[in-house]
Amino acid sequence: MDPTSSVSGDPVRLTWCVLALLLTQLALACLGVDAQAASPRWVFMAIQVVTLFAVFRRYRQEPAPIAPIWLLLAAAVGMQWIWAATNMLATLIHSEGSFLTNLAVVFSGLYMIPCMFLIARSFDRGEPAAVALVDLALPLIVAALLCTLIFSAMPGGPAATPGSIMLIIDHADAIDFSLAVMAGLRMLGTRSLHKRFFYYAATVFLGINAIAATIYNRVELHGLPPWTGVMIGLAYVALVIVLARPVPPLLRSYRPARRMVQTVTSFAPVVLSLGVLLLAVSVSRFNYPLGMAAAGTSVVLYALRVAIIQSRHQDLQRAAQLSNQRLQQQVGRDPLTGIANRAMLIPRLQAVYAQGAPYGSTCSLLMIDVDHFKLFNDNQGHLAGDVCLTRVAHVLANHPLPPDSLVVRFGGEEFAIVLPHTPPEAAHLVAERLLDAVERLRIPHTHSETGWLTVSIGAAAQHCAEGDPTSLIEAADRALYRAKSAGRNRCEADPTAPSTPACDVS
Numbered sequence: 047m048d049p050t051s052s053v054s055g056d057p058v059r060l061t062w063c064v065l066a067l068l069l070t071q072l073a074l075a076c077l078g079v080d081a082q083a084a085s086p087r088w089v090f091m092a093i094q095v096v097t098l099f100a101v102f103r104r105y106r107q108e109p110a111p112i113a114p115i116w117l118l119l120a121a122a123v124g125m126q127w128i129w130a131a132t133n134m135l136a137t138l139i140h141s142e143g144s145f146l147t148n149l150a151v152v153f154s155g156l157y158m159i160p161c162m163f164l165i166a167r168s169f170d171r172g173e174p175a176a177v178a179l180v181d182l183a184l185p186l187i188v189a190a191l192l193c194t195l196i197f198s199a200m201p202g203g204p205a206a207t208p209g210s211i212m213l214i215i216d217h218a219d220a221i222d223f224s225l226a227v228m229a230g231l232r233m234l235g236t237r238s239l240h241k242r243f244f245y246y247a248a249t250v251f252l253g254i255n256a257i258a259a260t261i262y263n264r265v266e267l268h269g270l271p272p273w274t275g276v277m278i279g280l281a282y283v284a285l286v287i288v289l290a291r292p293v294p295p296l297l298r299s300y301r302p303a304r305r306m307v308q309t310v311t312s313f314a315p316v317v318l319s320l321g322v323l324l325l326a327v328s329v330s331r332f333n334y335p336l337g338m339a340a341a342g343t344s345v346v347l348y349a350l351r352v353a354i355i356q357s358r359h360q361d362l363q364r365a366a367q368l369s370n371q372r373l374q375q376q377v378g379r380d381p382l383t384g385i386a387n388r389a390m391l392i393p394r395l396q397a398v399y400a401q402g403a404p405y406g407s408t409c410s411l412l413m414i415d416v417d418h419f420k421l422f423n424d425n426q427g428h429l430a431g432d433v434c435l436t437r438v439a440h441v442l443a444n445h446p447l448p449p450d451s452l453v454v455r456f457g458g459e460e461f462a463i464v465l466p467h468t469p470p471e472a473a474h475l476v477a478e479r480l481l482d483a484v485e486r487l488r489i490p491h492t493h494s495e496t497g498w499l500t501v502s503i504g505a506a507a508q509h510c511a512e513g514d515p516t517s518l519i520e521a522a523d524r525a526l527y528r529a530k531s532a533g534r535n536r537c538e539a540d541p542t543a544p545s546t547p548a549c550d551v552s
C-alpha cells in the first residue's frame with residue numbers, strides 16, 4: 047500500500063473505536079474510579095488490542111522488505127499488553143506484591159527490546175546476519191539490566207530505598223526519551239517513504255509514551271489518581287490515529303541528504319552501546335559483577351559490530367575493484383575473438399611513439415585482411431566464419447612478436463598488429479611468418495588459390511619522433527589494398543616507409 051494514499055474503511059473505524067474507549071476512560075476518571083481498579087484497566091487493554099490490530103493491519107499492507115519492521119512495533123505494543131494483562135490478573139486474584147506483580151515489572155522492561163532493535167538496525171538488504179545478532183544482543187542486555195535494577199529496588203531488594211527507586215525511574219525515563227529521540231532521528235535520516243512513515247509512527251508512539259511514563263512513574267509513588275488511566279492510553283490512541291491518516295505532506299516531500307542518512311544509520315548503534323554502558327555502570331552500584339560484565343560485553347559487542355562491518359566493507363571494495371578491472375578489460379576487448387579491439391589501437395600507437403621518440407626508434411604496423419572471406423561465409427555459413435576469425439586471431443595473437451606488440455581486431459575480417467621498435471625489414475619478416483602461420487591452419491577454402499584460407503598484409507612504418515597514428519594506419523591500409531590487387535596471400539609494404547624492401551612471398 048502506498049503510505050501517501052488517502053485512507054478510508056477499517057482504519058477510520060479503528061480510530062472511532064479507540065476514541066470511544068478513551069472517552070470511556072475519561073468518563074471513569076470523571077466518576078472518580080481509581081486508575082488501578084479493574085474497569086479502567088480493561089478499557090486500557092482494549093485500547094492496546096485495537097492498536098495491535100491497527101499495527102498488524104499495516105504490517106500486512108506494507109511491501110515485503112518493509113513489513114517486518116512493523117512486527118517489531120507490534121511486539122512492543124504486545125509486550126505492553128502482557129504487562130497490563132499481568133497486572134490485571136494480579137488485581138483480579140488480589141496478589142499484588144507477589145510473583146505476578148514482579149512478572150509485570152519484567153514485561154514493562156521487555157517492551158524496550160523490540161523498540162531498541164528497530165532503532166539500532168539499518169534494515170539494509172545484504173547486511174551480515176552477525177550484525178543483526180549483535181544488534182539483538184544489546185537490547186537483551188539493556189532489558190536484563192533494567193529488570194535487575196527494578197528487582198533490586200523492590201521490597202527486600204538491595205536497593206529498596208526511595209533514592210534508589212527514583213534513580214531507577216530516572217533511568218527508565220531516560221531510556222524512554224532516548225528511544226523517542228532516536229526514532230525521530232531515524233525518521234529524519236531515512237530516504238524510503240515507507241520506512242520514514244514507520245519511524246514517524248514510532249516517534250509519535252514512543253514520544254507520547256515517554257511523556258506519559260515519566261508522569262505515571264512519578265505519580266505512582268504517591269498513589270495513582272483516576273486521570274492517569276486516561277494518560278497512559280494516549281500513546282496508543284495517537285498511534286491508531288497516525289495509522290488511519292495519510293502521510294503528512296511535509297514527511298512526504300522531505301528527502302534527507304545521503305550524508306545525513308549515513309550519519310544517522312551509523313550513529314544509532316553507538317547510542318545503543320553507550321546506553322548499555324551507562325546502565326551497566328548504574329547496575330554495578332547494586333550488583334558489581336553483573337554491571338561490569340554487562341559493560342564489558344557492550345564494549346566487546348560494539349567492537350565486534352565494527353569489525354564485522356569493516357570486513358564486509360573490505361569484501362565489497364575488493365569485489366568492486368575486481369569488477370572494475372573486468373569492466374576495463376572488457377571495454378578494450380573484442381567479444382568474438384577475445385583479443386584487443388580497435389579502440390586500443392590509436393592509444394597504443396601514441397604510447398609507442400611517446401616511448402620510442404627519444405631513442406629515434408621506428409614503429410611498424412601490419413594491416414591483415416582475410417582473403418575472400420565473403421565467399422567463405424557464403425559457402426560455409428556465418429558460424430563457421432566466426433570460428434575461422436577466432437582461429438586466425440588466435441594464431442596472430444600467439445605468434446612470437448617483438449616485445450609490447452599489440453594484436454587488435456580492426457573490424458570485420460581485418461586485423462592490425464602494432465610492432466614497436468621494429469624497422470620495416472623486420473616487420474616484413476614478421477609478416478612473412480604470419481602469412482605462413484595462417485595458411486598452416488589448413489582451413490579449407492574452395493575459392494582460395496592454395497585451397498586453404500589465406501590473408502593479405504599491408505605494412506607501414508614511421509619514425510616515432512614524426513609519428514602520426516592516423517597516417518600510419520592509412521599507409522598500411524593502402525599497402526593492404528595493393529596486396530589484394532596484386533593477387534592476395536602476400537605482404538605489400540608502404541613505399542613511403544623509412545625503408546621499403548620488396549616482400550612478396552607468393
Ligand SMILES: Nc1nc2c(ncn2[C@@H]2O[C@H](COP(=O)(O)OP(=O)(O)OP(=O)(O)O)[C@@H](O)[C@H]2O)c(=O)[nH]1
Pocket residue numbers: 382415416417418419420421423427428429430431432435457458459530
Ligand atoms: N562470420 C563473420 N563474418 C564477418 C564478420 N565480420 C565481417 N564479416 C564478413 O566478412 C565479409 C567481408 O567481405 P568483403 O569486405 O567483401 O571482403 P572479402 O570477401 O574478404 O574479399 P577480399 O577482402 O577482397 O578478399 C563480409 O561478408 C562480412 O559479412 C564476423 O564477425 N563474422
